[in-house]
Amino acid sequence: MNKAIISILGRDRPGIVAAVARTLTEHMCNIENVTQTMLQNEFAGIFIVTMPEGMSAADLHGRMVSSLSALELHVYSKPCEGGDEDCATEKLEPFVITTKGPDRKGLVAGISEEIARHGVNITNLQAVFKGGNDPGENIMIYEVDLPATFDVRTFTRDLRAKAEALSLEISIQHRNIFEALHRV
Amino acid sequence: MFTSREIISTLEMLKSENLDVRTVTLGINLLDCAGKDLQRVKSRITESIMDLAGDFVEVCDRIAQKYGIPIVNKRIAVSPIAVVGASFSPPQLVEVAQSLDAAAQKVHVDFIGGFSALVEKGMARGDRSLITAIPEALSSTERVCASVNVASTRAGINMDAVLLMGKTVKRAAHLTANRDGIACTKLCVFANIPEDIPFMAGAYMGIGEADAVINVGVSGPGVVKKAVERAFATNPSMDLGSVSELIKKTAYKVTRVGELIGREVAEQLKINFGVVDLSLAPTPHVGDSVGEIFQTLGLLAIGVPGTTAALALLNDAVKKGGAFASSRVGGLSGAFIPVSEDLNISEAVRDGHLCLEKLEAITSVCSVGLDMVALPGNISEETISAIIADEMAIGVINNKTTAARLIPVPGKKSGDSAYFGGLMGHSTIIAVKNADGDNPFLRRGGQIPAPIHSLRN
Numbered sequence: 001m002n003k004a005i006i007s008i009l010g011r012d013r014p015g016i017v018a019a020v021a022r023t024l025t026e027h028m029c030n031i032e033n034v035t036q037t038m039l040q041n042e043f044a045g046i047f048i049v050t051m052p053e054g055m056s057a058a059d060l061h062g063r064m065v066s067s068l069s070a071l072e073l074h075v076y077s078k079p080c081e082g083g084d085e086d087c088a089t090e091k092l093e094p095f096v097i098t099t100k101g102p103d104r105k106g107l108v109a110g111i112s113e114e115i116a117r118h119g120v121n122i123t124n125l126q127a128v129f130k131g132g133n134d135p136g137e138n139i140m141i142y143e144v145d146l147p148a149t150f151d152v153r154t155f156t157r158d159l160r161a162k163a164e165a166l167s168l169e170i171s172i173q174h175r176n177i178f179e180a181l182h183r184v
Numbered sequence: 185m186f187t188s189r190e191i192i193s194t195l196e197m198l199k200s201e202n203l204d205v206r207t208v209t210l211g212i213n214l215l216d217c218a219g220k221d222l223q224r225v226k227s228r229i230t231e232s233i234m235d236l237a238g239d240f241v242e243v244c245d246r247i248a249q250k251y252g253i254p255i256v257n258k259r260i261a262v263s264p265i266a267v268v269g270a271s272f273s274p275p276q277l278v279e280v281a282q283s284l285d286a287a288a289q290k291v292h293v294d295f296i297g298g299f300s301a302l303v304e305k306g307m308a309r310g311d312r313s314l315i316t317a318i319p320e321a322l323s324s325t326e327r328v329c330a331s332v333n334v335a336s337t338r339a340g341i342n343m344d345a346v347l348l349m350g351k352t353v354k355r356a357a358h359l360t361a362n363r364d365g366i367a368c369t370k371l372c373v374f375a376n377i378p379e380d381i382p383f384m385a386g387a388y389m390g391i392g393e394a395d396a397v398i399n400v401g402v403s404g405p406g407v408v409k410k411a412v413e414r415a416f417a418t419n420p421s422m423d424l425g426s427v428s429e430l431i432k433k434t435a436y437k438v439t440r441v442g443e444l445i446g447r448e449v450a451e452q453l454k455i456n457f458g459v460v461d462l463s464l465a466p467t468p469h470v471g472d473s474v475g476e477i478f479q480t481l482g483l484l485a486i487g488v489p490g491t492t493a494a495l496a497l498l499n500d501a502v503k504k505g506g507a508f509a510s511s512r513v514g515g516l517s518g519a520f521i522p523v524s525e526d527l528n529i530s531e532a533v534r535d536g537h538l539c540l541e542k543l544e545a546i547t548s549v550c551s552v553g554l555d556m557v558a559l560p561g562n563i564s565e566e567t568i569s570a571i572i573a574d575e576m577a578i579g580v581i582n583n584k585t586t587a588a589r590l591i592p593v594p595g596k597k598s599g600d601s602a603y604f605g606g607l608m609g610h611s612t613i614i615a616v617k618n619a620d621g622d623n624p625f626l627r628r629g630g631q632i633p634a635p636i637h638s639l640r641n
Contacts, residue, residue: 098191124185141191152250171195173252175186180440181197182190 003032003080004057005048006064010073012043020047023067027060028052048080092145094123094175095152097159101168103129103138111140114162118155120144143175198253202406202472203438205445206465207257208244209382211389211397211458212236214263214298220271226283229268233260233287233296236396236455241292243452247445255445257607260288261387261399262298270310274317281321281328288327295370297387299330302377305339305631307348315345318352322367323359329385335375335576337583341632346576349373350569350626353590357561361594364602368591369524369556373572375579375586380459381515386552386587397458398450399515402442403465405474408434408498412480427481428501435462435505443510461515462506463551464498466526468609474498474519475528486521486529486546487538495519496549503551516585518551524591524604524611525556534612540571541617548578553586558602558611561594566626567619568592573626581635 008020017036024031029049036045051060061077068075099111108127115122124143131137146152156172163170197203217228241258248255262268262284269280281299288296299321301311318330332349335341353373357365372386379390382399389397411434415422422430442460450457466473478486481494499518506513523529523543532538540557547553553575559568572588579586593602598615 096186096191098195100195126188128188139188139192141186141188143185156249171198171252173194174250176444177251177253177441178186178190178194180444181194181437182186 002051002053002055003048004051004060004077005046005080006060007076008043008045008047008068008073009076010043010071012038012041016043016071016073017045019068019071019073020045020064023064024049027055027063029055029060091148093148093150095144095146096173096175096178097142097144098171098173099140099163099168101138101163101166103131104166107166107168108140110162110166111142111159111168114159115142115144118158120146120150120155196410197407200471201404201410202467202469203404203441204254204256205248205400205442206403206463207259207382207384207401208255208446208449209259209261209297209387209399209401210237210240210453210455211261211380211393211399212263213389213393213395214265214268215391218268218270222272222276222279225269226280229262229280229283230287233262233284233291236453237291237293240453243449247448247452251445253441253445257294258292259382259384259387260291260293260296261382261389262296263389263391264300264302265298266301266308266310266314267391269314270308272310272313274313274320277314277317278320278324281317281325285325285328293327295327295329295384297329297331297384298389299328300332300388302333303345304333304336304342304375306342307345315348315352318371319355319359319367322356322370329370329372329387331372331374331377331386331388333374333377334572335580336634337376337580338634339631340634341375341573341576341580343573343626343632344629346373346573347566347569347626347629349572350565350567353568354565354592357592357594364558364593364596364604365561365591366604366608369589369604369608371589373576373588375576376584377587378515378585380461382459382461383463383465383516385589386516393458394456396455398446398453398455399458399461400442400446400449401461401463401465401515402438403463403472404434404438405464405466405477406471407438408464408502409471409473409477409480412477416480424497428497431498431501432505432508435502436509438462439506439509439513443512457512459512459514460506460510462502462509462513462517463515464502464519466520466522466529467607468525468527468530470527473526473528474521475526475532479528485532485535485537487532487542491542492546492549495521495546499549499551516551520552520555521546521550522552522555522589523557523614524602524609525607527609530609530611533614540614543614544571544574544578547575547586548582551585553579554588554590556608556611557590558613559590559592559616560597560613561592562597563592563616563619566623567616569626570623571616577632580632
């Protein structure tokens with residue numbers, strides 16, 4: 001399949017998704033996956049699309065930029081290699097890592113570095129830093145996948161040590177407890 | 185993907201509101217250990233416990249860490265020893281209790297329940313021996329818990345057994361007089377005892393159960409209290425129908441956590457999962473109290489007018505939430521009101537808001553009964569039996585479980601303090617009114633018949 005991945009950034013306002021989708025349709029592209037989020041007032045969207053035969057990611061990028069620049073949207077594109085079939089087949093256990101603690105520089109870097117050092121993949125990250133010393137106002141939530149055979153104790157121990165060094169309170173819990181509490 | 189609100193509310197429940205798994209209880213069937221050779225029976229009991237429970241505590245600790253939720257107690261419940269050891273004398277049964285205690289210590293569990301007899305319709309020789317052995321068994325062990333079912337809605341009340349239990353409670357207190365009668369904290373007298381209670385002192389392995397089973401007791405009075413507090417802060421005029429709905433939803437969540445943990449422990453130990461017992465079981469800590477819920481609902485303290493209605497609302501909402509969350513809800517499932525184990529309730533006794541008569545009244549709508557009630561040390565055996573008989577009658581007629589865990593505190597009188605330690609807590613000794621003089625009613629013995637099942641007014 002001839003696929004591209006396109007990322008759109010810009011000040012949030014009504015009509016961004018509609019404008020992107022319209023442009024893709026006009027160029028005969030089919031949207032396979034899309035996700036969007038907002039951070040403060042900024043929009044970020046990621047689209048994986050199938051392009052017609054003969055079209056390259058660079059071609060599509062040019063057409064998107066010309067259509068969307070009037071809306072002051074920034075476009076980033078690249079060819080998309082592989083797809084769902086590339087998903088890991090190893091059994092993974094989803095965990096949620098939560099930290100609370102006073103805001104300071106380097107918190108995301110410190111924790112994510114420790115996660116990466118153990119070869120663990122972050123599947124979702126939400127972080128809110130409102131500043132100040134109120135732990136409840138400064139929170140990071142990492143969703144990670146741990147291989148079923150992984151040494152969770154060592155990972156947990158190292159992560160706790162890192163959190164302590166950063167003056168963070170940390171919880172590392174299997175995702176199922178959140179499912180049990182909040183999802184029917 | 186979870187919202188940050190869901191994640192944060194989970195952490196709040198665990199860290200600030202004392203949500204925990206109060207107990208995972210491993211039921212072990214010991215019926216195949218029965219025999220006439222005491223040494224052989226004792227060694228087979230020990231082998232069975234070691235075989236099934238060798239990794240039990242370690243597995244529980246590992247799962248607690250995985251989910252970030254404390255499993256406060258790890259316990260074992262065994263088949264009624266009155267059946268397993270039916271051929272033994274009381275001193276021999278005391279030896280069996282000591283073997284159970286030693287095995288429990290080896291596998292690092294907090295308590296082992298099942299030093300029990302079921303005598304609602306009559307006492308067999310083994311039952312009588314076991315009841316006779318209870319005071320020595322409980323005073324010479326740390327972890328063994330005993331229970332005796334003396335009544336049921338199907339059989340009525342065995343008043344001979346009730347009378348015997350009054351003596352048994354008094355002697356158990358006497359043998360542990362230097363520790364405020366602590367042996368009595370490990371002894372429950374029941375009507376309609378369920379076969380799958382994970383909580384102590386009433387846990388035993390039911391006769392109708394498999395070789396082994398995992399039952400889970402989940403608590404959470406702090407979670408319920410905070411949920412109600414938050415709701416009242418948002419909507420001060422919230423009515424009681426909405427409060428019930430809120431408690432139901434909260435109980436639902438707590439039950440789901442219990443089932444998650446129970447199923448995983450069972451899977452890892454390759455044992456059947458039994459039930460989740462969703463009970464609001466307090467501890468003597470601020471913020472982990474059933475009594476505080478009454479104050480949050482607007483009552484001055486547990487015991488004042490309105491208490492029975494409030495407890496009825498609470499108990500029913502908890503049961504409904506639990507029943508919706510899991511098809512494996514069992515045990516007692518409701519609200520406990522153990523006096524010494526709940527700081528707020530013991531303070532209500534101290535301050536004169538809660539008296540024995542009101543406590544008995546509210547047990548008609550709670551999930552257990554007269555639980556952890558410290559009584560004056562000079563109370564007579566007959567009066568203890570009479571209080572037990574009253575409590576059993578509430579259970580039998582209302583088709584519910586009731587229990588009496590009464591502690592006559594040697595050498596102390598009403599208004600004094602009794603201290604039991606740990607989760608057993610401490611309490612002001614409650615006054616027993618109108619207990620002077622003879623009580624020939626009790627001494628007549630016999631069976632109070634099972635109640636009629638129609639004309640229910």
